[in-house]
Amino acid sequence: MAYFRQLGRAARSFGRALLAQAPSTAFEGASARKRLAAWQETDAAIASMLAAEGDQLVRRCRGLVRKNHWARCAEDSFVANAIGVGIKPQSLHPQEELRKKVNLLWRDSCDETDSAGVTDFYGQQATAAREVFQAGEVLGRFRPRRPSDGLLVPLQLQIIPAEHLPFMDTRPAPGQAAGGLNVIRSGIEFDALGARAAYWLYREHPQLGVFALSTQANEQVRVPADSVAHIFQVLRAGQYRGQPWLTPVMVTLYELDQFVDAVLVRQKLANMFLGWQRRANLDDIGPLANAIAPGEGTGADVGFGELTGGTVIDLDPGDTLEFNEPPDPSGFAEFLKPMLHAVAAGVGVTYEQLTGDLEGVNYSSIRAGLLEFRRRIEQFQFQTFAHQFCRPFWRRWIDAAVLAGALPMPSGAQAWRDLYSVEWRTPKWEWVDPLKDVLATKEEVRCGFTSRTAVIHERGYDPEQVEAEITADNARADNAGNVYDSDPRKTANNGAAAAQAADPATRETITVPAKQPPAADQGVVQ
Numbered sequence: 001m002a003y004f005r006q007l008g009r010a011a012r013s014f015g016r017a018l019l020a021q022a023p024s025t026a027f028e029g030a031s032a033r034k035r036l037a038a039w040q041e042t043d044a045a046i047a048s049m050l051a052a053e054g055d056q057l058v059r060r061c062r063g064l065v066r067k068n069h070w071a072r073c074a075e076d077s078f079v080a081n082a083i084g085v086g087i088k089p090q091s092l093h094p095q096e097e098l099r100k101k102v103n104l105l106w107r108d109s110c111d112e113t114d115s116a117g118v119t120d121f122y123g124q125q126a127t128a129a130r131e132v133f134q135a136g137e138v139l140g141r142f143r144p145r146r147p148s149d150g151l152l153v154p155l156q157l158q159i160i161p162a163e164h165l166p167f168m169d170t171r172p173a174p175g176q177a178a179g180g181l182n183v184i185r186s187g188i189e190f191d192a193l194g195a196r197a198a199y200w201l202y203r204e205h206p207q208l209g210v211f212a213l214s215t216q217a218n219e220q221v222r223v224p225a226d227s228v229a230h231i232f233q234v235l236r237a238g239q240y241r242g243q244p245w246l247t248p249v250m251v252t253l254y255e256l257d258q259f260v261d262a263v264l265v266r267q268k269l270a271n272m273f274l275g276w277q278r279r280a281n282l283d284d285i286g287p288l289a290n291a292i293a294p295g296e297g298t299g300a301d302v303g304f305g306e307l308t309g310g311t312v313i314d315l316d317p318g319d320t321l322e323f324n325e326p327p328d329p330s331g332f333a334e335f336l337k338p339m340l341h342a343v344a345a346g347v348g349v350t351y352e353q354l355t356g357d358l359e360g361v362n363y364s365s366i367r368a369g370l371l372e373f374r375r376r377i378e379q380f381q382f383q384t385f386a387h388q389f390c391r392p393f394w395r396r397w398i399d400a401a402v403l404a405g406a407l408p409m410p411s412g413a414q415a416w417r418d419l420y421s422v423e424w425r426t427p428k429w430e431w432v433d434p435l436k437d438v439l440a441t442k443e444e445v446r447c448g449f450t451s452r453t454a455v456i457h458e459r460g461y462d463p464e465q466v467e468a469e470i471t472a473d474n475a476r477a478d479n480a481g482n483v484y485d486s487d488p489r490k491t492a493n494n495g496a497a498a499a500q501a502a503d504p505a506t507r508e509t510i511t512v513p514a515k516q517p518p519a520a521d522q523g524v525v526q
Contacts, residue, residue: 045238046235046236046238046239046243047185047186047238047239047240047241050167050186050239050240050241050243051167051168051170051185051186051240051241052167052168054136054167054186054241054243055167055168057136057243057244057247057250058134058135058136058162058163058244060244060250060254061134061135061136061244061245061246061247061250062134062135064246064250064253064254065133065134065246067257068253068254068257070253070256070257070340070343070354070355071246071253073353073354073355073356074133074246074343074344074347074349074353074354075130075133075134077349077353077354078129078133078245078347078348078349078377079126079129079130079133081373081374081377081429082129082377082380082381082385083122083125083126083129083385083427084426084427085122085427086121086122086125086126086427087122087125087381087385087386087390087424087425087426087427088122088424088425089106089390089394089422089423089424089425090103090422090423090424090425090457090462091103091106091421091422092421092422092423093418093419093421094418095418096464098407098408098419100464101407102398102407102419103462105152105153105401105406105407106397108152109151109152109153109397109401110122112151112152112153112156113155113156113157113393114156114157115143115156115157115158116158116159121157121393124140124157124159125385125389125390127159128140128159128231128385128389129385131159131161131162132231132232132233132242132245132384132385133244133245133246134244134245134246135161135162135163135242135244136162136232136233136241136242136243136244136245136247137162137230137231137232137241137242138159138160138161138162138231138232138242139159139160139161139162139164139165139199139201139228139229139230139231140157140158140159140160140228140229140231140389140393141157141158141160141201141223141227141228141229142155142156142157142227142228142229142392142393142396143155143156143157143158144400147404152406153397153400153401153404153406154400154403154404155396155397155400157393160201161205162241162242163202163205163206163207164201164202164204164205164206165186165187165188165199165200165201165202165241166186166187166200166202166206166220167186167187167241168186169184169186169187169200169220170183170184170185170186171183171184172184173189173197173198175222182197184200185240186240186241187199187200187201188200188230188240188241189222189225195225196225196230197224197225198222198223198224198225199222199223199225199228199230200220200221200222200223201220201221201223202217202218202219202220202221203216203217203218203219203220203221204217204218205217206218229388229389229392229393230388231384231385231388231389232384232388233380233384234384245347245348246346246347248346248347249342249343249346249347252339252342252343252346253343256336256339256340256343260336263329263332266327267326267327267329270326270327271326337357340354340355348373348376349373350366350369350370350373351369352366352369353373363433367431370429374429378426381426382424382426386424390424391422391424394420394422395420398419398420402419407419423457425457428458428459441455474487474489
């Protein structure tokens with residue numbers, strides 16, 4: 001036996017020697033030496049990872065938003081900036097009259113789009129954005145209606161949470177002809193080319209229980225893909241389902257919340273515990289003979305109890321009263337702040353938005369942080385939300401309006417493209433010092449770097465409507481004989497009357513010398 005133990009020690013020694021002589025890896029990040037031996041990562045596809053763990057991620061993310069104030073604040077900030085009062089469409093049809101008709105019809109009918117009847121289309125946008133934040137994705141189902149329902153455009157939208165689409169539903173698609181190649185992955189049916197063919201949705205939320213409206217709530221229904229808008233941010237190629245936005249910081253937020261709660265309880269108990277009585281007679285280990293319960297009054301002969309104004313403490317000879325000293329919470333804020341910075345970075349909002357802490361912030365620093373944040377929001381608005389949610393509903397809405405006779409039937413493919421043509425305008429962001437931005441925008445327009453139309457679009461307004469309002473305001477002021485300082489037709493930029501500013505007698509004459517030809521011996525510098 002001793003021989004085998006010696007042989008084992010020799011083998012281990014030889015193995016360590018070989019490892020020490022092994023050449024290093026080409027990349028330090030790929031090293032398997034002792035320093036990184038515990039760093040093991042998976043190479044699984046994101047679709048399979050979400051299929052296995054997506055349900056748990058969604059549950060925990062929703063729980064954090066419900067219970068954690070930082071998570072809720074991050075969600076509110078994200079939705080307020082990404083959606084605001086709504087991402088609004090503006091028809092780009094080349095014919096002015098038809099363009100106005102489309103925009104007016106949309107304005108009147110977007111109040112009727114919610115199949116639940118609790119909000120309008122822009123409220124549905126905010127709901128969808130919240131679902132994307134919490135669950136990483138949301139589904140919108142297009143619900144055609146009958147003409148007898150009395151809608152301006154017989155089409156509505158139903159917002160469906162991600163729980164209606166099961167992550168673990170992976171099987172061959174049923175109902176196919178023999179040899180069919182359609183498969184279901186994470187509740188989504190794909191055809192032979194890998195395109196989405198349908199979504200297999202529960203009729204109602206699978207956890208409604210007794211609150212379900214139907215006895216078939218847990219039955220899955222096949223809904224064609226062209227009747228569903230699936231909104232999620234694509235983080236990796238080959239991704240089928242969305243990933244909750246709190247995933248990178250989920251553990252940090254959970255444990256940080258527990259840490260703050262523990263510190264709060266510790267300080268509370270330490271401050272509630274007043275002190276103790278040290279008795280001279282150590283044989284007396286029974287309860288305090290002269291202790292009173294809180295609320296029984298105070299006065300002389302009080303050994304230990306609630307201290308209020310006018311309390312007299314009467315101790316036995318040799319007894320002492322020692323007071324508790326609560327722990328010093330200094331250093332708590334210094335630890336908490338960098339942790340919240342890390343959470344804000346992982347969620348994609350600024351530290352100030354996550355916490356509301358504006359200490360030490362100036363105009364330049366908060367502007368720089370907001371610019372970076374708004375670049376991320378714009379990326380989500382146009383590459384994800386407008387493309388996956390707004391655009392498909394607009395096309396279905398146009399189709400429904402044409403079939404209902406609310407819009408004229410286009411003749412030809414180009415006419416249909418003109419009718420579908422739309423620009424989605426995001427809400428205007430306010431700045432801390434708007435005067436500086438207005439002056440900068442004014443200079444850009446005067447220099448020809450942008451147009452008034454583009455500026456009005458950036459503010460979320462319709463240029464044609466703005467021009468019409470200005471014309472109406474000017475006509476109304478002229479009819480009433482009023483002159484306003486804001487009217488550039490009658491008031492110069494310096495406040496003087498426009499007629500005086502335009503008077504040639506008041507202008508300074510500037511003589512510009514004629515350009516002289518170069519001298520004969522003046523060469524060209526190479």
